[in-house]
Amino acid sequence: xxxxxxxxxxxxxxxxxxxxxxxxxxxxxxxxxxxxxxxxxxxxxxxxxxxxxxxxxxxxxxxxxxxxxxxxxxxxxxxxxxxxxxxxxxxxxxxxxxxxxxxxxxxxxxxxxxxxxxxxxx
Amino acid sequence: xxxxxxxxxxxxxxxxxxxxxxxxxxxxxxxxxxxxxxxxxxxxxxxxxxxxxxxxxxxxxxxxxxxxxxxxxxxxxxxxxxxxxxxxxxxxxxxxxxxxxxxxxxxxxxxxxxxxxxxxxxxxxxxxxxxxxxxxxxxxxxxxxxxxxxxxxxxxxxxxxxxxxxxxxxxxxxxxxxxxxxxxxxxxxxxxxxxxxxxxxxxxxxxxxxxxxxxxxxxxxxxxxxxxxxxxxxxxxxxxxxxxxxxxxxxxxxxxxxxxxxxxxxxxxxxxxxxxxxxxx
Numbered sequence: 572x573x574x575x576x577x578x579x580x581x582x583x584x585x586x587x588x589x590x591x592x593x594x595x596x597x598x599x600x601x602x603x604x605x606x607x608x609x610x611x612x613x614x615x616x617x618x619x620x621x622x623x624x625x626x627x628x629x630x631x632x633x634x635x636x637x638x639x640x641x642x643x644x645x646x647x648x649x650x651x652x653x654x655x656x657x658x659x660x661x662x663x664x665x666x667x668x669x670x671x672x673x674x675x676x677x678x679x680x681x682x683x684x685x686x687x688x689x690x691x692x693x
Numbered sequence: 694x695x696x697x698x699x700x701x702x703x704x705x706x707x708x709x710x711x712x713x714x715x716x717x718x719x720x721x722x723x724x725x726x727x728x729x730x731x732x733x734x735x736x737x738x739x740x741x742x743x744x745x746x747x748x749x750x751x752x753x754x755x756x757x758x759x760x761x762x763x764x765x766x767x768x769x770x771x772x773x774x775x776x777x778x779x780x781x782x783x784x785x786x787x788x789x790x791x792x793x794x795x796x797x798x799x800x801x802x803x804x805x806x807x808x809x810x811x812x813x814x815x816x817x818x819x820x821x822x823x824x825x826x827x828x829x830x831x832x833x834x835x836x837x838x839x840x841x842x843x844x845x846x847x848x849x850x851x852x853x854x855x856x857x858x859x860x861x862x863x864x865x866x867x868x869x870x871x872x873x874x875x876x877x878x879x880x881x882x883x884x885x886x887x888x889x890x891x892x893x894x895x896x897x898x899x900x901x902x903x904x905x906x907x908x909x910x911x912x913x914x915x916x917x918x919x920x921x922x923x924x925x926x927x928x929x930x931x932x933x934x935x936x937x938x939x940x941x942x943x944x945x946x947x948x949x950x951x952x953x954x955x956x957x958x959x960x961x962x963x964x965x966x967x968x969x970x971x972x973x974x
Contacts, residue, residue, distance in 0.1 A: 604768070625770055628887075635880060636770040639777050645721055 606655040607633040609640075611647040615691075619651050630654070724869040725788065728861050732799040736860055742796035743822070745863065746812070747947060748851075749789030750823035753813055754955065755844060756782035757962050758827065762837060774880060778841070781873040786813070788866045795862075814966035818955050825946040826906060828954040835888055835895070835902035842881035843906060846920045849874040882924045889928025896929065904933045 604626040610619035622641050627633035633652040641647065661669055673679070732738045759779035766772045790809040798806025826844060831837040852874060855867035888895040903925075925932055944950040965972070 626768060627770065631883065632887075635774065635883070638876075639774040640770060643773075643777065 604628045607637070607652045608655050608658060609633075609637040610651040610653070611637075611641055612649040613646055614648050619649065624655060627652075724865055725862060728865050730795060730862055732796055733859055733861070738796045738800035741860055741863070742793045742800060742806070745789045745793035745796060747822040749786045749793055749812070750821050751827055751844075751848070752782040752786035752789065753962075754821070754823045754958055755827035756780075756786060757958055758830065759837075759841075762831070767834065775837075778873075778877050778880065781870075781877070785866065785870050785873070788862075788869075792860075792862050792866065810966065814963045815970075818951055818959055819949040821946075821951065821955060821959070822949065823946050823951075823955075825952050825955075828946070828952050828958060829906075830954055830957075832905075833898060833902070834884075835898040836905065838881050838884035838888065839899060839902040840906055841877060842885050842924060843921065845874050845877035845881055846924075847914070847917045849878055850914055850916045850920075878920070885924055885930070886928040889925070889930040899928065900930050903930060906933070 605628075606624050607627055607630070608624050609622050611622045612619045625633065625636045625640055627636050630652060634650060637650045637652050638647075642650070732741060756779045759775055759782070762775055763772060766775060787809055790812045794806040794808055794812060796806065798804050826840065829836075829840070831840065849871065852867040852870045856864055856871060858864040858867065885899060888899040890896070922932065941950045
C-alpha cells in the first residue's frame with residue numbers, strides 16, 4: 572500500500588498530493604480560487620453525474636458558476652458542488668486489489684434475461 | 694412539470710415525450726408560443742409601442758455594455774456568468790423591440806411597423822429611449838456589479854408587475870424576464886456584499902462605484918429601495934446621495950436626452966449593420 576494520498580483535484584481521477592510539482596509553490600499564498608467539482612442531475616437523469624470542475628472563492632459562488640458554466644444548454648434541474656480537496660480518491664497503485672477481484676464474477680450482472688427496449692436507465 | 698419533489702426524477706421518466714432518450718439538453722420552449730400577438734382592445738397601441746421601446750432599449754444598450762467586458766474579467770467563470778446575463782438581456786431586447794414594432798404598425802393607418810433589427814440598428818442616439826444608467830462605461834468590476842444590482846433590482850420589480858399586463862405578449866415577455874432578472878440580481882448582490890464587506894480596498898472601491906451611478910437613488914420605487922437597503926446593509930455600504938448626472942432642461946434618457954457615452958455604444962453596435970444594410974448571416 573502506498574503512503575501517498577490522492578485527491579480528485581483536476582477533475583479527472585486520482586492526482587497525487589505530495590511530491591508533485593506545484594505552481595505556485597504550495598507554501599505561498601494561493602492566488603487562484605480553489606477548485607470545486609460539479610455534479611448535475613438532468614431532467615431525465617436519476618442521479619447526479621460528475622460533469623467537470625471550476626474555480627470559485629466559496630461554495631455559494633461555486634454554485635453560481637456551475638449554473639453558468641454547466642447548465643447553459645438546459646441540461647440540469649439540480650446541482651451539487653464539492654470542494655475538490657474534500658474528495659478522497661482511490662490510487663492507481665491500488666487498481667488491482669480494489670477492482671480485479673470483481674472481474675470474473677459475471678453472475679453479478681443481470682445479463683441472463685432480456686431487457687425490453689423501452690426500459691431506460693439500466 | 695413544475696412540481697419539484699423528491700420523486701420528480703421518476704415522474705419525468707414516465708412523461709409522454711419524443712425525446713425521452715435524452716437525459717440532458719432538451720425541452721426548449723418558446724416563451725411566446727400560442728400567444729395572440731394582436732394589440733388588445735382598450736390598449737393604446739402607440740403608447741404600448743413607446744413603452745416596449747423604452748424597456749427594449751434599456752436591455753439592448755446594457756447588454757452591449759456587458760458584452761464589452763468579455764475577455765476583460767478576472768476569471769473565466771465570471772466571464773461566462775456575465776455573458777449569460779448579457780445574452781438574457783439581448784433576448785429581452787429582441788422580444789421587446791419586436792413587440793414595439795408590432796404595436797407601432799397597429800397604431801399607424803398603413804399598418805407598417807419597423808422590424809426589431811431596424812429599431813436596433815437604424816435609429817440615432819436621440820431616438821433611443823433607454824435610461825442613462827445603462828449607457829455608462831464601467832470603470833472597474835465594482836461599478837459593473839453595483840450597476841447590475843441597481844438595474845436588475847429595479848427591472849425585476851417592474852417586470853413582476855408587467856407580468857399581469859393587459860397586453861398578453863408584454864405579460865409573457867415579463868414573466869420570462871422575471872426568472873432571468875432574479876438570477877441577475879442575486880449574482881450582483883452577492884458580489885456587492887462580497888466586495889463591500891471584504892477588504893478595506895474593495896469596500897472603498899464598491900462605495901465609490903455606487904457614487905458614480907447615473908441614477909437618482911431618491912427616485913427609485915419603495916420595493917426597490919427595500920432590496921438595495923438590505924443588500925447595502927449586508928455589504929456595510931452606504932446609500933449614495935443625489936445622482937451626479939442631473940437632468941438636462943428637465944429631460945433625461947426616456948426623452949431621448951442621453952450622455953455622451955451612448956454615441957460610442959451605438960457607433961460600435963450599429964457599425965456592421967449600417968455598413969452592410971442588406972447583409973444576412
